[in-house]
Amino acid sequence: MDAGNPTGNANGQVDMNSATSALNLQNMDNxxxxxxxxxxxxxxxxxxxxxVNGILQFESLAGxxxxxxxxxxxxxxxxxxxxxxxxxxxxxxxxxxxxxETIMRELLGFIMAWTFSYALVx
Amino acid sequence: MKxxxxxxxxxxxxxxxxxxDSDFKKWVLLPISIMMILTGLLKSDLMLLISPKYxxxxxVKLSEMQWFVKGQLLLGNxxxxxxxxxxxxxxxxxxxxxxxxxVAQEKKEPNAExxxxxxxxxxxxxxxxxxxxxxxxxxxxxxxxxxxxxYFFGGFVxxxxxxxxxxxxxxxxxxxxxxxxLDARWVSAISWYFISVLGMNPLYNxxxxxxxxxxxxxxxxxxxxxxxxxxPDVIMKNLANDLTIATQHESCFDDIESRVLxxxx
Amino acid sequence: xxxxxxVLYTISILQILHSGFSSFExxxxxxxxxxxxxxxxxxxxxxxxxxxxxFILTSxxxxxxxxxxxxxxxxxxxxxxxxxxxxxxxxxxxxxxxVHNLIGNDPNGxxxxxxxxxxxxxxxxEIALWLKDNTKEE
Numbered sequence: 083m084d085a086g087n088p089t090g091n092a093n094g095q096v097d098m099n100s101a102t103s104a105l106n107l108q109n110m111d112n113x114x115x116x117x118x119x120x121x122x123x124x125x126x127x128x129x130x131x132x133x134v135n136g137i138l139q140f141e142s143l144a145g146x147x148x149x150x151x152x153x154x155x156x157x158x159x160x161x162x163x164x165x166x167x168x169x170x171x172x173x174x175x176x177x178x179x180x181x182x183e184t185i186m187r188e189l190l191g192f193i194m195a196w197t198f199s200y201a202l203v204x
Numbered sequence: 205m206k207x208x209x210x211x212x213x214x215x216x217x218x219x220x221x222x223x224x225d226s227d228f229k230k231w232v233l234l235p236i237s238i239m240m241i242l243t244g245l246l247k248s249d250l251m252l253l254i255s256p257k258y259x260x261x262x263x264v265k266l267s268e269m270q271w272f273v274k275g276q277l278l279l280g281n282x283x284x285x286x287x288x289x290x291x292x293x294x295x296x297x298x299x300x301x302x303x304x305x306x307v308a309q310e311k312k313e314p315n316a317e318x319x320x321x322x323x324x325x326x327x328x329x330x331x332x333x334x335x336x337x338x339x340x341x342x343x344x345x346x347x348x349x350x351x352x353x354x355y356f357f358g359g360f361v362x363x364x365x366x367x368x369x370x371x372x373x374x375x376x377x378x379x380x381x382x383x384x385x386l387d388a389r390w391v392s393a394i395s396w397y398f399i400s401v402l403g404m405n406p407l408y409n410x411x412x413x414x415x416x417x418x419x420x421x422x423x424x425x426x427x428x429x430x431x432x433x434x435x436p437d438v439i440m441k442n443l444a445n446d447l448t449i450a451t452q453h454e455s456c457f458d459d460i461e462s463r464v465l466x467x468x469x
Numbered sequence: 470x471x472x473x474x475x476v477l478y479t480i481s482i483l484q485i486l487h488s489g490f491s492s493f494e495x496x497x498x499x500x501x502x503x504x505x506x507x508x509x510x511x512x513x514x515x516x517x518x519x520x521x522x523x524f525i526l527t528s529x530x531x532x533x534x535x536x537x538x539x540x541x542x543x544x545x546x547x548x549x550x551x552x553x554x555x556x557x558x559x560x561x562x563x564x565x566x567x568v569h570n571l572i573g574n575d576p577n578g579x580x581x582x583x584x585x586x587x588x589x590x591x592x593x594x595e596i597a598l599w600l601k602d603n604t605k606e607e
Binding site for chain 1: 518
């Protein structure tokens with residue numbers, strides 16, 4: 083990755099506003115990388131599960147229930163296998179980064195895919 | 205194209221089942237979706253083209269900034285120095301900051317009214333222009349597509365939503381359909397437009413996998429004396445005052461011998 | 470993406486497309502028969518779920534353990550890919566620097582690499598001495 087860069091500029095954007103944050107300095111490049119990896123992963127899955135929901139003609143509550151089951155199953159599997167059970171090593175604020183920031187976006191993507199395939203198939 | 209025919213009503217008006225022409229899917233739903241995806245991709249490319257170029261600062265401005273940062277860092281991290289070196293640095297910084305040695309000299313214009321008019325400043329003008337361009341790139345395609353959808357695909361029901369909605373949505377989603385007691389789940393083309401506007405973000409993210417996307421906003425450098433801030437020499441004087449007050453200094457080296465010895469007791 | 474994930478993604482998407490088409494045909498058929506609604510046949514459901522499950526599993530498979538090229542080849546390790554066995558990157562700065570150390574990259578090189586501080590005359594003397602010592606033995 084940064085192998086061709088012997089003087090190393092990779093962590094130039096370090097969050098150091100005061101001495102109080104000296105204990106939890108973060109490498110912002112890596113923070114962004116991890117967030118992007120998670121969002122890409124969830125985007126794929128929520129879109130496709132929306133399509134599947136539409137094909138099987140799930141309606142109203144059943145569809146939303148399926149979304150939440152899918153979302154949280156994938157979240158736990160992600161934490162377990164990809165983060166190896168230690169999400170706080172890779173995400174500064176686990177609840178915020180993994181759930182609050184993404185769930186609305188994924189839900190809307192899911193609804194779009196669901197509506198689309200529901201209308202196409204039905 | 206036949207618009208719609210009510211087939212199986214089952215005698216109850218609440219569960220009205222409509223039979224829609226399947227050509228709606230081919231000629232309304234798919235074109236709108238394809239159009240949305242293509243404009244979204246085009247917009248992200250366009251944004252890249254009109255995104256503001258990185259503008260540097262003259263060297264004097266940078267050194268002014270860095271002296272200020274140095275003062276702040278000394279205030280914040282001074283505990284890592286022992287008393288003597290802290291005092292030396294403090295006095296030196298107070299002297300430099302109060303004298304205004306490194307304040308970037310700007311060409312003074314004789315007419316003072318220039319300061320009162322923020323729009324005349326070229327740098328502010330440019331940033332305003334960039335903001336306006338960003339906004340334009342956002343809302344022009346949206347307006348055009350909305351007009352296109354309303355103009356070509358208005359006035360008929362194209363699809364059934366998989367989830368129930370309250371009657372309040374009827375006005376918005378069944379715009380232009382003259383049936384007063386049709387269930388709000390049957391919606392017109394404009395509502396598919398709304399749904400896809402809200403839900404397209406994940407799709408765009410997957411379609412344009414641009415690895416540099418996350419790094420766009422990292423180049424925001426704070427410059428002293430920007431809009432709405434006091435002049436740089438005033439900021440420096442304030443910082444010098446802070447440094448003059450900060451005489452109470454606790455070094456992390458105080459009593460370090462006894463603390464180290466205590467560790468090995 | 471490796472070949473296996475590409476193949477699995479293709480299979481799962483084809484499965485879902487096929488089940489979608491089957492479901493579409495089924496609905497067209499039942500619409501023209503009568504007004505009763507029939508449940509979707511089991512095989513279509515099964516194919517659809519299978520597609521989703523394969524897709525999700527492949528998304529997990531597509532995460533690769535991060536690998537890094539070392540900056541310089543060492544004696545025991547001639548430009549082999551190094552890995553920390555992780556899928557994501559550590560965010561805390563101290564841990565993130567471990568990767569730089571692993572591949573021999575000095576993240577503070579801009580500050581610590583100071584050639585103007587090297588006493589070049591002393592170095593030259595040392596080398597001259599070494600050369601003198603070594604050329605004698607020939």
